[in-house]
Amino acid sequence: MDNDKSYKEYLENITTFIFDVDGVLTDGTITVTTNGEMLRRMNIKDGFALKTAVDQGFNVCIISGGSNEGVRKRLRGLGITDIYLGAHHKVDQLDEYLDIYNIKPEQVLYMGDDIPDLPVMKIIGLPCCPQDAVPEIKAVSKYISHKNGGKGAVRDVIEQVLKVHGKWNKNFDAKHD
Template identity: 60%
Template sequence: MEVSYKELMPQIDTFIFDVDGVLTNGIVTVFPNGELVRQMNIKDGYALKSAVDAGYKVCIISGGSSQSVRTRLEGLGVTDIYLGVHDKIEVYNQLLDKYNLLPENVLYMGDDVPDFPVMEKVGFACAPSDAATEIKNISKYISPRKGGEGCARDVIEQIMRVQGKWKGKFYAKYD
């Protein structure tokens, strides 16, 4: 019998996110000087900060290597930021060892083939609605939101609400 994604939420204590296509819409603006600029959703940022403040481990593993992305994430309190990563499973395994994490307590949200190896290993694999087919096929939850349009907020808020840790819980009940 397959487990409902809602049944996986109470045990999550660690969030790992890809950047391009998850925390951004995957579009990069290239300036004449070669600088690459990405847009990040402010609601995703609020949720990341809320998760950090609530004591969750929040990690980033990305193939991109933008210093502005690092600066933004550090400003939200994220300390485990791995950019320019070619082998995401290696970094994932290092995180498991570093923090003594159990795979079943880890959520990973990715959108494309480089995320596949890690997503196969975690307890809760998630994807934005515009993720690659291979990624959607192994995801236990597909957000109705696209990358860069609140998909990280969606999963963080749901998990924090289920666990009674969402700051906005007194405003509305989340179904």
């Protein structure tokens, strides 16, 4: 991507990750069972990166229009406590979250993939998206991952930020030295 230098300048200021779910943490497909339950698939490598970010002291928040409680359970299992599901006006949840934790918008990396993410992405410091995001989201993103949603895009951005901060695999490297 041509903007490599510009987006990399933001990485050291990032203290907070905020992610959408469908199309970012998942590939955007839903399997509907015969009883109407909607199943999603999440990438285990994205999960590892999310847990690592939490363990290394970064703020991690989820803001999603979806309201699947299975998603909440999975994310809580990774140590994420700030989970806004059923969010149809995501800026409201963003404002609340930033206010609660006294976070400045320029400290936030947000990854979204579709039109409902657009208002939030225009506010925060580092708007990002998966490779398969819609054109409107790509147009406002300072970084477009080479990975698709649900296929490692979340891991991609978390790993880059944590490496800049010297916190990627910190606990694992120490055990093998």
